[in-house]
Amino acid sequence: MNQYLTSIDNPIETVRYKGLTVKLLATGDGTEVIHHLLEEGARWSMQPQEGGTASESIFIVRGSMKVTIEGETKLVSPGDVLSASPVQHGFIFSALEQTEFIYISSQPVFQFFSELLRENQELAVEVALKDGYTADHCERIMQMSMLIGERMGLSPVDMCTLNYASYLHDVGKIKIPKSILLKEGPLSAEEWQEMKRHCIYGKELLEETDSPYMNMASQIVEQHHERYDGKGYPKGLHKDEISPLASIVSVVDAFDAMTTDRPYRKAMSVNEAVEELKKNDGTMFHPEVVKIFIDLIPDWSKMKQGV
Template identity: 50%
Template structure:
């Protein structure tokens, strides 16, 4: 609401100029003028948020923690931000990834407009995720589970902030290529024919192509993760039969997490199995997976769902 006498815009609690509410993240554009924007964020515990550099971007950006605890992950270095802490950069020169240790509220300020691009990108990503889930029949939380577990292992392994940022997108959208797989193949209850399996094995490449078509730098960089997430350390995977060090670590992480989630999740054609049994199966099949990633999975066994 605007006070016509003072010219001051003010909002009641819960109001916003514009807002976006998605799983784990709530955004409210609180103020906008002369190119500057003030955006309220509410991030659910365990969720991730990040800042990335962009060509031609010169804005002052800052965030102020209102409540809760936010962990700043940068490779092996970690810093915890709590209420009253403030960070700023002019401009952001490298990726910064933040993890909500509790439910967190913070204010983000940018001296250049960002809200519309930001919120539209989030809606677009969520739309892709919904399309994947509806197409493949997973539960609505599948993409979020893969992202959350992948980021957990990535932090354990000390990935750089850049790799964590790309892993966040690549894990979330790992199966986006299934959008291009015919329903008759994707939903077939029985064994696929050789021809059908040939099409199914192309979905990682379809996914990389879909992300490439967006033209968004972060998604372009996440494309190889999507394309490689069914490759296997022993060379038995697809679509290119890569092995060992030819598979990126972020891709190797998604491969292990996706296999674990597939084992523990109820599907139309079979029920999920308990966590302990799933870990035993990963252990028996460990030749297929990067040994460091398997080790990270077992180090986090107590934090896994299932």
């Protein structure tokens, strides 16, 4: 039997993504030992797999995280172990400080998730660059959406779906010509109809992947320009016909767009953008989401400034 000496500094493979560094330390007979470094404020999840039989455990080495287990929020700290065989309920971990933990699975998972993370990041960066945004636009949308989701008490499964959908909300713009995306003047009627199709294109792109997470996120991506009063697109859904997750992304995306310089206009001030949200509360936007987002404006400002 071949034996290999690995360490945190010399792993078999490393993947970095959105405040998360993952290192494969050992693998054999289907079992994997994986080191995770989660930056403060970043999240990580364990989700049940259809037909899954794996035993999964995490051991906290350094730092602390909060996790909601069957409706109860708990703190995990160095020396704590969380195990499931198999995982039957989803868990979302949120790092309260920089945290290290060891994840052990009786079935190989590293390759699947490393490919998923790379695909997710590549798609988001591609659309951000094509749409004229800085690459951290998708990151801000994701972070703020997750904060709102936590305030709303979303389930771990919905939080996981929201994570992917918020980060990839505009992925369909990959299929929109740059001449339309970056046009400095008003769009023609034909150009506007094509622009609105980015929601449908995004849904189709995510449905084409092999990832169940991206498949679940596809509906949110399709709906994130629907309006609470039914005057949005692509289907003219209204109120409870719209997924609450899409309503979250809609508010965060609109606010970030209003407060960011675009090729066709200068950014609004934070106060001006807040007034726009209030003015469109109950028409464009879901009232509950608007209220929660305004309460979280200080968190958004820190993200915008890179604090």
